[in-house]
Each structure stands twice: as C-alpha cells, then as structure tokens.
Amino acid sequence: MHVIITLITLLPLAGFVATLLLGKGPLKRRPEVISLAAVTGSWVLSMIVVAHVFGAHTKAIDFNLFSWVSAGSFHVQWGYLVDSLTAIMLIVVSTIGMLVHYYSIGYMRGDGGYYRFFAYLNLFMFAMFTLILANNYLLVFLGWEGVGLCSYLLISFWFHKKSASQAGKKAFLVNRVGDWGFTLGLFLMFTTFGSLQFGQVFARVAHVNPGLITWISLLLFVGAVGKSAQFPLHVWLPDAMEGPTPVSALIHAATMVNAGVYIIARSYPLVSHSHTAMLVVMTVGTFTAIYAACIALTQNDIKKVIAYSTISSLGFMFMALGAGAWVAAIFYLFAHGFFKGLLFLGSGSVIHSMSGEQDMRRMGGLRKKLPITFWTMMVGACANVGLFPFAGFWAKDEILGGDFAAHYYVVWAVGIITAFVTALFMFRLMFLTFWGENRASAEVQRHIHESPRIMTVPLVILAVPAAVLGLVVGLPPEAGWLHTFLHPVFFNVRTEHFAWAGSGGGLMAISLVVVVLGIYTAFVAYVRRPEVPARAAARVPWAYEASYHKFYMDEFYDAAVIRPVMAFAMWLWTFVDVKVIDGAVNGLAWVWGAFGRALRPLQTGRAQSYAFSVFGGLFVLIILIRYVWGA
Amino acid sequence: MSPVDWYLTLAVGLFCIGAYGVLARRNVILIVMSLELMLNAVNIALAAFADFIPGAAGRGTFFVLFIITLAAAEVTIGLAIIVANYRNRRSVQADEFSEMKG
Amino acid sequence: MPHGDFHPVLFVIVAVWVLVCALGVVTFRNIVHSAMAMVLCFLGVAAAYVLLAAGLLAVIQILIYVGAISVVMLFAIMLTEQHNAPLGFFFNRQAIFALPLAVAMFVVLTVVLVTSKMLPNGSQAHNVSLAAIANGLFNGYVFPFELVSFVLLAAMIGAIVLARREDQP
Numbered sequence A: 001m002h003v004i005i006t007l008i009t010l011l012p013l014a015g016f017v018a019t020l021l022l023g024k025g026p027l028k029r030r031p032e033v034i035s036l037a038a039v040t041g042s043w044v045l046s047m048i049v050v051a052h053v054f055g056a057h058t059k060a061i062d063f064n065l066f067s068w069v070s071a072g073s074f075h076v077q078w079g080y081l082v083d084s085l086t087a088i089m090l091i092v093v094s095t096i097g098m099l100v101h102y103y104s105i106g107y108m109r110g111d112g113g114y115y116r117f118f119a120y121l122n123l124f125m126f127a128m129f130t131l132i133l134a135n136n137y138l139l140v141f142l143g144w145e146g147v148g149l150c151s152y153l154l155i156s157f158w159f160h161k162k163s164a165s166q167a168g169k170k171a172f173l174v175n176r177v178g179d180w181g182f183t184l185g186l187f188l189m190f191t192t193f194g195s196l197q198f199g200q201v202f203a204r205v206a207h208v209n210p211g212l213i214t215w216i217s218l219l220l221f222v223g224a225v226g227k228s229a230q231f232p233l234h235v236w237l238p239d240a241m242e243g244p245t246p247v248s249a250l251i252h253a254a255t256m257v258n259a260g261v262y263i264i265a266r267s268y269p270l271v272s273h274s275h276t277a278m279l280v281v282m283t284v285g286t287f288t289a290i291y292a293a294c295i296a297l298t299q300n301d302i303k304k305v306i307a308y309s310t311i312s313s314l315g316f317m318f319m320a321l322g323a324g325a326w327v328a329a330i331f332y333l334f335a336h337g338f339f340k341g342l343l344f345l346g347s348g349s350v351i352h353s354m355s356g357e358q359d360m361r362r363m364g365g366l367r368k369k370l371p372i373t374f375w376t377m378m379v380g381a382c383a384n385v386g387l388f389p390f391a392g393f394w395a396k397d398e399i400l401g402g403d404f405a406a407h408y409y410v411v412w413a414v415g416i417i418t419a420f421v422t423a424l425f426m427f428r429l430m431f432l433t434f435w436g437e438n439r440a441s442a443e444v445q446r447h448i449h450e451s452p453r454i455m456t457v458p459l460v461i462l463a464v465p466a467a468v469l470g471l472v473v474g475l476p477p478e479a480g481w482l483h484t485f486l487h488p489v490f491f492n493v494r495t496e497h498f499a500w501a502g503s504g505g506g507l508m509a510i511s512l513v514v515v516v517l518g519i520y521t522a523f524v525a526y527v528r529r530p531e532v533p534a535r536a537a538a539r540v541p542w543a544y545e546a547s548y549h550k551f552y553m554d555e556f557y558d559a560a561v562i563r564p565v566m567a568f569a570m571w572l573w574t575f576v577d578v579k580v581i582d583g584a585v586n587g588l589a590w591v592w593g594a595f596g597r598a599l600r601p602l603q604t605g606r607a608q609s610y611a612f613s614v615f616g617g618l619f620v621l622i623i624l625i626r627y628v629w630g631a
Numbered sequence B: 001m002s003p004v005d006w007y008l009t010l011a012v013g014l015f016c017i018g019a020y021g022v023l024a025r026r027n028v029i030l031i032v033m034s035l036e037l038m039l040n041a042v043n044i045a046l047a048a049f050a051d052f053i054p055g056a057a058g059r060g061t062f063f064v065l066f067i068i069t070l071a072a073a074e075v076t077i078g079l080a081i082i083v084a085n086y087r088n089r090r091s092v093q094a095d096e097f098s099e100m101k102g
Numbered sequence C: 001m002p003h004g005d006f007h008p009v010l011f012v013i014v015a016v017w018v019l020v021c022a023l024g025v026v027t028f029r030n031i032v033h034s035a036m037a038m039v040l041c042f043l044g045v046a047a048a049y050v051l052l053a054a055g056l057l058a059v060i061q062i063l064i065y066v067g068a069i070s071v072v073m074l075f076a077i078m079l080t081e082q083h084n085a086p087l088g089f090f091f092n093r094q095a096i097f098a099l100p101l102a103v104a105m106f107v108v109l110t111v112v113l114v115t116s117k118m119l120p121n122g123s124q125a126h127n128v129s130l131a132a133i134a135n136g137l138f139n140g141y142v143f144p145f146e147l148v149s150f151v152l153l154a155a156m157i158g159a160i161v162l163a164r165r166e167d168q169p
Helices: A002-022 A032-055 A086-105 A116-132 A135-154 A162-193 A196-202 A210-227 A236-242 A246-253 A258-266 A277-296 A302-323 A326-353 A369-385 A391-405 A409-433 A442-447 A453-473 A480-487 A505-527 A532-541 A541-548 A551-601 A607-628 B002-023 B027-051 B057-089 C006-029 C031-051 C055-079 C096-112 C130-138 C142-163
Strands: A062-070 A073-082
Touching: A002 A062, A002 A073, A002 A391, A032 A086, A032 A116, A032 C055, A062 A135, A073 A086, A073 A116, A086 A116, A086 A246, A086 A258, A086 A326, A086 A453, A086 A480, A116 A135, A116 A246, A116 A258, A135 A162, A135 A210, A135 A236, A135 A246, A135 A258, A162 A196, A162 A210, A162 A236, A210 A258, A210 A277, A210 A551, A236 A246, A236 A302, A236 A391, A236 A480, A246 A302, A246 A326, A258 A302, A258 A326, A277 A302, A277 A551, A302 A326, A302 A369, A302 A391, A302 A409, A326 A369, A326 A391, A326 A453, A326 A551, A369 A391, A369 A409, A369 A453, A369 A505, A391 A409, A391 A453, A391 A505, A409 A505, A453 A505, A505 A532, A532 A541, A541 A551, A607 B002, A607 C096, B002 B027, B002 C006, B002 C096, B027 B057, B027 C031, B027 C055, B057 C055, B057 C130, B057 C142, C006 C031, C130 C142
Parallel strands: none
Antiparallel strands: A062 A073
16 A cells, blocks of 8 residues: 555656656657556556545554655654545545546647646646645645646746746746745744654644744745735736646646645644634635635636636635634535636636637637537536535535634625625626627637537536535535544534534525525626626726726735835845945955055166165064074 | 184175175176175185184185185176176166066 | 284284275276275285185185186276266165165174174184195095086086177177
8 A cells, every 4th residue: 555655646757757758759649648647547546545545544544655854853754644634635636637637638739848748747746646645744845846846837838928937937936935934834843843744743732832833833824825825925826827728727726726725724733723823814715715706706818717716715715724614624625626627627628619719708609519518617617606506515505604603703794795706707707608699700700619529528527526526425514424534634623513404504595595696696797788797897997997907916016025126136236246246356356456556666677676675684684583583 | 802703703894895885886897896795705704714613624615615616607607697788788787777677 | 823823913904904995896986996906805805814824715815816806807897888977877876775784784793793602712723734625625525526617617608608799600
C-alpha cells in the first residue's frame, strides 16, 4: 500500500519528464500518450487507495519514505498520510485531473505547444498529489509551491500574448504574498512545536500557549487566502482566465484553489482551538462570497463569470470552516470540484464551438446547436446555485444551517443574499448564452457545432456527481455517509442534529425559495424583457460601474502597492546605486589617484635628489638604531 | 680617545665632505670625484682597523686592495657613460637629466 | 719609524692636509682646480697609509689613484666643455640643505663610532708582511682576486663600447 501511495505522485512526475524529453522527438505525433497513461494510472491507484480507506476508515496510513531535511535540530521527513480527508481529496483531484487531460486532447488540438501543455499538466498533478498526500507541513508547502509554479506556467501558456504572460506573473506574485504568510506560520510552528509533522503538532496543541495557536492559524490562513483567492488576494484568479480553459477547470476550480481550504481543514486540531482564527476565517470567507458574487453580476466574459463564482464558492467554504461546519465545508468542496469543473469545461466547449468567442453579449441561442453542452451545463448551473435535489443544494444548505445553528445569524443572512445573487448571475450566464437569438457574426454562426466526443464525454461524466452526489453521500443532512466517513478527522465537531420538520427544514425552504426567486428574476431580465438590465444599470450607474470594475481593487493595488514600490525602486537606483554605491567606488578610486598625485613631486627624475633622500634616511636610521632602539 | 678613534674621525670627516660634494654640485664629473673621496675615506678607516685592532690585520689590507681595484673599474665605466651622454645632450649638468620625472 | 705607534703631530699634519684638499675639491668653481685638489688629497691619503704602517697600500694608492684615476678624470674633463657662469650654475637647489645634513652626519657618526663599545682599545702593532699579503692573495683570497680581474676586464670592454662613436665599426 505504501508503494501504491508513493506511485500516485511519482507517475505524473515521470510523465512530466518523459513528455518533455520525448515530446518533440519520438512521440511527435501523439505526445499526450505518456501523460495520459500517467494520470490514468494515478487515478486507478487513487481509487485503490480510496477503496482501502473505505474498508478500514478508522485507521490512517502514515509512513515516511526518507529523511528529507536534517539540519541541527530541524528534521523533516518525506512521508505520506492517508486518511478519510485525504481520500475525499484524492477522489476529486485524480478524477477531475484525468478528465481534464482527456478533454484537453480535443481542446488543444493543433496548438503549437501541445506536448508542453501535457507535460505541465502532469507536473501539476505531481505537485497537487504531493500536497494532499503529505504528512507534514513542509512537504505540503513543497506541493503548494509546485502548484503555484504550474499555475504560472499554464496561465501564461500562450506566452507570446502579453496579457497572458502578465496574468501568469500576477498570479505568481499575489500567491507569493500568501506564501509569505504561510512560511511565517511554518517558522512559528516549528519554534512552538519543534516539529512540522501533522501527528506531532496535533498531539501537542493542548500544551501550547493559545495566543501562539491563533498566530499560527492566522498565518497559515494568509497562505490559504492567497492560494484560494479570497479577498484581498483574489485579484489573480479572474486574470488567470487567460490560460486555456482546461487549465481553468483543473487548477482554478477543482484542485489548486482547494488547497487553501484543504490546509485549514487539515489543521482542524490546531485551528479549532483558536476562536479568533475561526472568526477571521469565517469573516473573510463570508465577505469574499458576497463581494465576488456582486462582481460576477456585471461581467461579460463567460469565463470571468465562472471565475468569480469560484471565488464566491470558496468563500462559502471558508465561511463554513470558520463557523465550525467542518464536514459541510468538505462536502461543498467535494461537490464543487465536480460542478465547477463541469461549468468550466462546458464553457470551454461553448468557446470552442464559437471559434474562440468568449463575450456572452455575442452569444445566444446555443441550446439547440449544442445540446450535450447545454444539458450538462444546466446540471452544473443548478448544482452551483443550490437547487433541489442537485449536489450543491445539500452542501450549501448544510453550511447555511451550520451558520444558523452556531448563532451566526448575520453570516446566515449574508449567505442567503449571496445565494440569491449567485442564482441571478449564474442563470444570467445560462440565458445569455443559450437562449434568444444568436448575436455573433455570420462567419462565426456558420461554424457553430457540438464539440467532439473527447470533449463532451467528460462533461457527461462530470454531470453525474454534480446531480446526485448530494443524495448519495450527504443524506440525511449532518448524519449522512460523508459525515460518518469524516468523523475520525473532525473528531470534536459538535453538530446540531438536523430536524426535517423543525428549524432545519424551515431553513431549507427559505434558501430554496431564494434560489428560485433568483432564477426567475434572471429569466425575466434576460429572456422576457431584455431591456431591463440596461435600464437598471442606468438607474444606479455608480453600483454598475463599481461592480463592473471589480470594485476597483486592481486600481487600488496599483496606486497603493505598485506605484510606491516602483518609486522606491527608482529612488534606490538613482540615489543609492548611482550616488552612494557608485560614488563610494569611484570615490575610492579618486582617493588613490589623489595619493598618487600628492606623491608625484617626490619623483623629480634627478638622481641627486634621490641621493639626498638616501643620505638623509641613513642619517635618521643611524640615530634610530643607536639611540632609540639601543643597538 | 685611542688612535683608532682619531683615524676614524678623519675618515668620517672625509666621507662627509665627499657626501656634500655628491649632493650639492651640478657637474657630474665632480660628483664622481666626490665619490672617490668617500671611497678613500672608507679605505682610511679600514687601514686604521688593520693597524690597531688585533685580528683585523690581514683582512683590512686585502679589503682596501679590492676597493681600490674596483674603484678604478667603476671610474672607468662611469666616465665612459658621462662622455657618451655628453655627446648626445651636450651637457654635464646633473639637473638636466630628468626624463624620469613624475 | 716604529710600526703601529701613534704620532699625534704627524697625524694632525696629514689630517689637515687631507681635509683641506677635500674641501677644495667640493668648493672650487673651476673643475680643473677641483681635479688638482683631488690629486693632492690622494697624496695625503697615501701619507696616512704610511703612518698606518701600510706601505704597500700607500704605493698602490699613488700608482692607481694618482697615476691612473686622476688622469682619466682629467681626460673626461677635457672631453666635456665647461662654461664660466654665476654661482647658481655650480651648486644645485638642494645644496642649502645638503650642507647641514653633511655636518650633522659628521657629528652623529663621529659620536657613534667613538662612543661605541665594539672597538677594542689597542695600540699595538699588528702589521702584516708583504710576503703574508702575497700569500693570502693567492691562497686564501684567490677567488675574489680572480673575480676582480673579471670585473676589470668587463670594465675595459664596457668603456670601449660606450665611448665609441656611432659611425665607427
């Protein structure tokens, strides 16, 4: 079993190396074969591991491969941990990873960097697997950085496009800010606990100063904010849509952005001890959820809408974690991976058929021309907004119910409003894209066709869990199969027992009503009376502009961070480098020159003056030797 | 003061007079002449040691002999150089040979 | 004359003779006058050798210094023109400083040598016979003797090469 677990990470790594080396040579015609084999192999092995965990789900597997770092008193092992939480993550990562690989064969066909794409995808899988399988924080960090790197590589995949390379840089830099917090957290953790191993850290939590636990938790959360694109480090994710759509689906919907949620969930024994940290997590998550939803309402790029939806969904997950609804958060993560991945891949299918068009204002009426895409995306959209009985409904409701039960009524209210806005923008997307008359040029309209099977099959496969996952693992609410499965991980979570007929059922009804209201509003605004949105925007132009410009966050960062840094760099150059450093070096040279110029008159060129110096020196020497040094 | 000291005083005086000549005069031939005075001063001192100090008898004499010989060789070469230099520059003033200035 | 004895009167005469002539060498304006003074000075040094019971040295001094070196000097003087000119022409700018330095050096050296405890206070005679000198020259000091002869050869050749005119073969 240890070998199988290790192989899960090694297969994609080998695939990466092999594809890079052989992609242009021997495998020129089908470079994706090796990477596909690697990722399919990882999926099979992951399923084996998951099956094993199902069978013995009270006992976690924790083993070390080798001693990785050994420097004085700092020892870190390279080892893996597999428990129930890992199993859930494995299912999400390996399944969606594999489906995206197959989907990419169709989507990236004909691209010049075809083999490079698959190599990077494999590298990403290696890093992500390492992240979720690691048994200590440092190895998690290695995977963390690795996925950040692959994110950069894949976002700026079409690097000759300026906006793409800039988006890649932006993603990396903003992530780095989060990583800084994470690293500080690691340092503090090591000095507090003397170890970075999960088992050792969690065992000693009770004996440690609670203030330190709060700090560590908050610092780890800073990393999560960066990686999972929460406010204020969310700015990279919408720009990351410059990357190919499979990348958006895999990395920015289903796997990498979940890393932040995962690490907080994994740190449950640590974070749950700090009430302050939990509050911060919940507040940030809640705010991000409604903030992103409001922005998504006015965006015109189909991928950007889904991107902001992702940010909002992640906010929901953090809201759940912070409110103490740990299992609900993981449940939502589980379902979200499937339906958000589905939505992205579906949007990719739409873009592909529209010959690269991404602006929804030029789409329309596609539901007859792209039936499979339409129906699968419909499933995904319904799951996303939380419509009964799709997966999102059960997960979201459990989160909202958890908020209410923990007496966070304001948070619950914000969550309900967010649900309304989510329904509104998501079905705005659906109606603009699939209903009405097609608004594209005649040239584009002629080429509209359903995507090839290699792209639509993954859509169908993903639609299944998006539809039924909630029913399968989440029923009855708070006491379903998933809850029992994850109990060993979140062993101290208090849950109110759900009552169908009592407050639980009432809350469910409220959220359902809200969602339906949102869908209906979108229907009216975008199908029946399409002039309404424009008139509404005209009535409150400031709100529309704020939302459309993402509440001016990028402008704020530009003014508050980028310009001062650039000015500081300029000052460093013109003053410190040119005047101080160059001045010192040049000044030193000038000093030596001055010495030379001062001593030059001694060289008269006349032998007699030298003889005078010799004789005079002899005189002085005789005196010195005889009378001063007493010879 | 023993006899040695008297002769040494004489030698030192002759040496310093020669040194003054080397440092203060401009004609290079005169400088060479002053140099010979200095050598003679040393010879006097050595001869005095040979005469008055036990153990220095033979050695002092030999030293003086060699000094005289080598002084002769040195004067030869020195004056040949001066004459050759005079042919090129028409001057025997020591102040004027300052190409190595700076 | 008894060997090795010290005769104060004779010594004073010889000393004054040498020093006055030396002063003449360094102060005369006319270089030929300086050359003459130099010859007289060498003769005085020869007399000093006689007083020091070093007859061989005296003879060799006269032969070589007075007979050869002085003549060579005079030849060189003749080959290079001299001008009559104001005083500044003969003494250079550092002469003002050279005088005190020489005087100071004289004082310091005399004091140092006279008060030195290294020289034994002897007035015995320890003259060496001519036979002993010859013996030493060809037995003990033969190596420096041969070297010096090489030096003389080199000096002769060098002088010839240096003094040649450009167009001569």
